[in-house]
Amino acid sequence: MTQDCPTVFNITNQAIGFKNHPIFSNLSLMIKQGEKVAIVGTSGSGKSTLLNYLYQCRSVDVAYCPQKSMLVDTLSVYHNIYMGILNQHGFFYNFINLIRPFPLHKTRVEQLTRRLGLTGLLFKSIDKLSGGQQQRCAIGRALYQQLPIFIGDEPFSGLDPKQSVELLKAIKGQHQTVVVALHNKEMALNQFDRIIGIKDGAIAFDTPATEVSSEQLDLIYHRIEHSE
Amino acid sequence: MITVDTTARKYRLISLFIASLGILTLLMADIEISATDPMDELLAILAGFISPDLSQIDYLAEALLTTVSFAVVGISIAATLGIFLAPLHHLPLISHFCAFIRSIHELFWALIFLQMFGLSSITGVLAIAIPYTGIFARVYSDILEQSPLDRRHWINDTSLSVWLYSCIIPCWAAIAQYTRYRFECGLRSAAILGFIGLPTLGYYLETAFSQGQYNQAAGLLLLFFAMIATLKWWLNIRLVLVYLIAAIVYLPWQSQLEFKYLVRFITQDIVPQPLLEPTLNLSHLSQWFGDLVSGQILPGIGASLLLSVSALLCCGVIALLTWPLASRAILGRGYILGHGLLIVMRSTPEIILAFVIMLIIGPSMLPAILALALHNGAIIGYLLAHRADKLPRRVDRPNGLNLWAYELQPQIYPSFISLIFYRFEVILRESAILGMLGVTTLGFYIDSAFEALFFDVALILILVTAALNMLVNSISLRLRRYLALDRILTA
Numbered sequence: 001m002t003q004d005c006p007t008v009f010n011i012t013n014q015a016i017g018f019k020n021h022p023i024f025s026n027l028s029l030m031i032k033q034g035e036k037v038a039i040v041g042t043s044g045s046g047k048s049t050l051l052n053y054l055y056q057c058r059s060v061d062v063a064y065c066p067q068k069s070m071l072v073d074t075l076s077v078y079h080n081i082y083m084g085i086l087n088q089h090g091f092f093y094n095f096i097n098l099i100r101p102f103p104l105h106k107t108r109v110e111q112l113t114r115r116l117g118l119t120g121l122l123f124k125s126i127d128k129l130s131g132g133q134q135q136r137c138a139i140g141r142a143l144y145q146q147l148p149i150f151i152g153d154e155p156f157s158g159l160d161p162k163q164s165v166e167l168l169k170a171i172k173g174q175h176q177t178v179v180v181a182l183h184n185k186e187m188a189l190n191q192f193d194r195i196i197g198i199k200d201g202a203i204a205f206d207t208p209a210t211e212v213s214s215e216q217l218d219l220i221y222h223r224i225e226h227s228e
Numbered sequence: 229m230i231t232v233d234t235t236a237r238k239y240r241l242i243s244l245f246i247a248s249l250g251i252l253t254l255l256m257a258d259i260e261i262s263a264t265d266p267m268d269e270l271l272a273i274l275a276g277f278i279s280p281d282l283s284q285i286d287y288l289a290e291a292l293l294t295t296v297s298f299a300v301v302g303i304s305i306a307a308t309l310g311i312f313l314a315p316l317h318h319l320p321l322i323s324h325f326c327a328f329i330r331s332i333h334e335l336f337w338a339l340i341f342l343q344m345f346g347l348s349s350i351t352g353v354l355a356i357a358i359p360y361t362g363i364f365a366r367v368y369s370d371i372l373e374q375s376p377l378d379r380r381h382w383i384n385d386t387s388l389s390v391w392l393y394s395c396i397i398p399c400w401a402a403i404a405q406y407t408r409y410r411f412e413c414g415l416r417s418a419a420i421l422g423f424i425g426l427p428t429l430g431y432y433l434e435t436a437f438s439q440g441q442y443n444q445a446a447g448l449l450l451l452f453f454a455m456i457a458t459l460k461w462w463l464n465i466r467l468v469l470v471y472l473i474a475a476i477v478y479l480p481w482q483s484q485l486e487f488k489y490l491v492r493f494i495t496q497d498i499v500p501q502p503l504l505e506p507t508l509n510l511s512h513l514s515q516w517f518g519d520l521v522s523g524q525i526l527p528g529i530g531a532s533l534l535l536s537v538s539a540l541l542c543c544g545v546i547a548l549l550t551w552p553l554a555s556r557a558i559l560g561r562g563y564i565l566g567h568g569l570l571i572v573m574r575s576t577p578e579i580i581l582a583f584v585i586m587l588i589i590g591p592s593m594l595p596a597i598l599a600l601a602l603h604n605g606a607i608i609g610y611l612l613a614h615r616a617d618k619l620p621r622r623v624d625r626p627n628g629l630n631l632w633a634y635e636l637q638p639q640i641y642p643s644f645i646s647l648i649f650y651r652f653e654v655i656l657r658e659s660a661i662l663g664m665l666g667v668t669t670l671g672f673y674i675d676s677a678f679e680a681l682f683f684d685v686a687l688i689l690i691l692v693t694a695a696l697n698m699l700v701n702s703i704s705l706r707l708r709r710y711l712a713l714d715r716i717l718t719a
Contacts, residue, residue: 055623064624074235074638083634086626095633125234 005033008061008149008177009054016046016053023049023201031179033148036172038188038209039181040220041198047181050198051153054179063145063175065152069138073127077118077137080126081109084145109144115170116140117163131158139167143174150175154183165191185217239641242711243544246648250541253534259597262590269588276442280450284441285432292451295428297475298349298418302356303411304472309357310364311403315395317369330362331697334417335579335661336671336690338424339678343497344490349479352426356417360410371402404465411463412456416577419452423579423664430580437583449576456575497683520685525692528663528670532696535593535669536656539600543655544648546605547612551640552632554613557621567613573606578658582665596662596669600655608647615640649708653701660693670696 009031017023023046031037031054041047048067055064063084071080079098082105086094097105110122116136126134135158142150150171156164164184168191172178182188188195188209195212197204197220205216263269282288316322338355345351372395396403422430429452436445496504502513552558553566582599589595616636625631663671670693677686 052623059624062624064622066622066624068620070620070622072635072638074239074641075634076232076234076236079634083626086630086634091629091633094630098633123232123234125236127235128233 007031008033009057011053011057014053017049017201025201027203029196029203029206031177034176035179036177036191036193037179038192038195039179039198040183040185040188040195040217041181041204042220045198046201047198048153051151051179051181055151058149061147062149062151063142063147065138065142065150065155067153067157067181069126069134071126071134071138071141074125076123076125077113077129077140078106078109078122080137081112081140081144084141084143109140112140112144116143116167132160132163135159136163136167139171143170146174148175149177150179152178152180154181156182156184156187161186189217236638236641238711239645242645246544247541249537250544253537254541254597257534257538257593257597259538259594260592261594262592263588264590266589272440273442273446273584273588276444276446277450279443280447281443282447282451285436285444285448287427288432288451291422291427291429291432292455293478294352294426295415295418295422296455296471297479298352298356298421298426298428299411299414300468300471300475301353301479302418303360303407303414304468305353305357306360306364307407307410309361310368311396313361313365314368314372317365323366326362326365327698327701328362328694330359330366331657331694331701332359332690333657333661333671333693334359335420335424335664336674336693338421338426339674339686340690342424343493343678343683347425347427349481352418352421352428353479355421356414360414360417363410364407367406368403371399371406374399374402408459408463408465412459415456415459416575420577420579430577433580434583437587449580453572453575457571493683497681498687500684500688520688524673524685524689525670527668528673528689529692529696531593531663531667531672532656532659532669532693535596535600535659535662535667536652538593539597539604539655539659540648540652542597542601543605543608543651544644546601547608547644547647548637550605550609551612551616552636554610555616555636556613557617557619557636558628558632563613567610570606570610570613573602574610576603578603579661579665582662586665591666593667596659596665596667599662600658604651604655608644608651611647612640612644615643645711646708649704653697653704656700657697660697 007030009029011027011029014027015022015025016027027050029050039047039050055062072083078101082097082101089097096102106122113119113122116139118133118136118140121129121133126137129137135155139152139155142152142155152171155171156167159167161184164187168180168187171180172191178192180192189212190209192209194207195209196206197216199220204219205212207216285291313322313326317326334355337358338351341351341354345354419429419433422428422432423434425431429448433445433448433452436442436448500513500516502509502516505512550566550570554563554570555566556563559566578599581603582595585595585598616639619636619639625635659669660671660674663669663673664675666672670689674686674689674693677683677689
């Protein structure tokens with residue numbers, strides 16, 4: 001299906017990570033438009049580094065959702081979601097919106113918070129929300145950007161499986177290309193087209209989700225059980 | 229209707245309250261520019277900085293060595309006493325005693341000892357040692373409090389080695405770091421003791437500024453900055469004992485102390501005059517005291533609070549405006565300029581700043597407000613920039629002004645409010661001594677009483693100043709706890 005689509009990421013023989021201490025010494029990876037890719041691997045295997053790198057490659061087209069939600073605690077859900085589009089407006093427009101939210105964005109963000117299950121929390125500050133609510137707000141910040149590519153670094157941690165699947169559907173519905181690092185084996189197998197396994201700074205396997213063997217997944221997940 | 233329930237709103241309300249109070253006091257304060265040619269004077273002072281000159285000053289080396297020696301001996305005594313008082317600081321008697329001795333400013337202690345020991349080294353050393361003992365005792369006790377070991381292990385065991393091993397050694401790094409920071413403050417204190425005549429840098433600074441010798445004044449100030457900037461190279465913790473011995477040997481210890489004068493000072497001079505009359509006349513006493521309250525104490529307290537609250541507002545504004553200039557996250561490499569500016573501003577003692585600003589714009593409350601605001605605003609700005617740069621960064625963070633408005637400023641605002649509350653205590657304490665430059669705060673009446681040799685009045689006024697400081701500190705502490713601000717700074 002995605003065979004003839006244009007390539008969004010094309011990395012060949014790249015060293016990625018710190019300058020003198022690369023995490024991936026020689027990485028090649030191609031992701032095409034429309035692909036839904038799950039990245040699996042143990043903590044510290046280099047998933048975040050890889051996602052970071054992908055973001056830097058096309059920061060203009062990518063809505064990014066980092067590992068720890070990294071929201072601004074004292075500000076409201078509204079402002080945290082609006083922060084996704086700061087670069088799309090001038091500073092004074094943004095500054096006025098900080099003091100007195102524009103009705104246009106207020107309506108839009110409110111609709112978004114309903115879809116995210118954050119109804120009524122629009123003007124509650126992040127530090128007054130539960131961990132799960134914060135996580136949904138972080139996803140909201142990415143969704144509000146309306147960009148073609150979504151990159152998420154464990155965006156569903158702290159959410160129950162049902163909520164996670166619903167949110168992932170919302171993400172897939174709005175982005176052509178989705179690249180997400182995951183810990184959830186079921187979700188990786190059932191919701192994605194392609195699974196990339198990462199181990200010790202290299203790609204251990206890269207296959208369509210339907211063809212992933214249990215040995216391959218065990219290679220990754222066995223390690224997780226031991227390391228966690 | 230959607231309810232607004234954000235932490236930002238809480239801080240907005242606190243800020244609005246401080247700002248309205250500040251604007252109200254600014255409207256009431258005397259803030260005129262009375263000098264006829266402020267620009268001329270400013271240019272003359274700036275010209276002094278272009279060609280600083282130290283060659284004309286006699287006794288420069290002596291002034292430098294005396295400043296350092298006062299600080300070394302005073303801080304060493306204070307740190308030693310502080311470390312022994314710290315484990316007892318939980319006793320109300322000790323903590324109140326420490327609060328009392330630190331609520332009286334170094335310069336006021338110096339004025340008291342001046343009457344007893346004259347312009348001698350004892351006066352300078354005691355003036356630093358006493359208030360800093362109170363400061364060290366409290367902060368060391370806070371540090372020990374956070375020690376991983378349970379305090380109960382040693383509180384019942386009085387043996388010195390248990391105390392040493394279980395408390396002091398685990399906290400040594402924190403104690404050494406704090407003491408080093410306070411030594412820098414001690415240097416500033418020693419320098420300004422020159423304002424009441426002790427032969428430290430401040431003495432020569434005041435002389436040079438008063439006589440319009442701006443080249444010399446600039447040279448002295450730059451020398452002072454250099455001394456503080458190079459502190460980390462010459463203040464080696466292992467050499468402290470060497471410095472201490474050298475300082476004790478260097479300082480002249482003979483004083484004009486005569487025992488009978490000392491006795492007279494304690495038994496007669498500082499006792500309220502109506503009490504010394506042969507027959508105690510109560511109506512006379514109450515009239516004397518009433519005059520003092522209505523003529524000096526109440527106006528003095530009023531002016532001190534007026535000055536402090538106005539300065540607090542300006543200090544907050546300066547801190548908010550300057551911290552982004554010293555933040556690497558916002559300015560990149562350009563932060564180094566703002567960083568340098570803030571260091572110079574915070575290294576200059578308030579009384580010197582106030583003195584220089586007064587030379588430029590003439591006497592009113594404005595120089596004192598500006599001096600307190602610049603010095604304390606720079607300290608807060610510096611700390612905020614440091615905090616902002618340590619915040620975790622997300623890869624897709626905005627940049628420039630957007631970063632400032634949406635990410636950094638909201639995140640460091642709680643620290644800002646917390647620092648503002650803490651700094652109010654410092655500002656109030658300093659506001660008193662700015663009275664020595666003519667602003668009618670309590671310090672003005674204290675200074676005048678000393679000049680007129682009304683030591684009984686001076687002592688009562690000093691006690692009132694101390695009581696005011698202690699009262700405001702305890703209110704501020706309660707308020708900080710109520711607003712849950714203390715957690716923010718330790719987090």
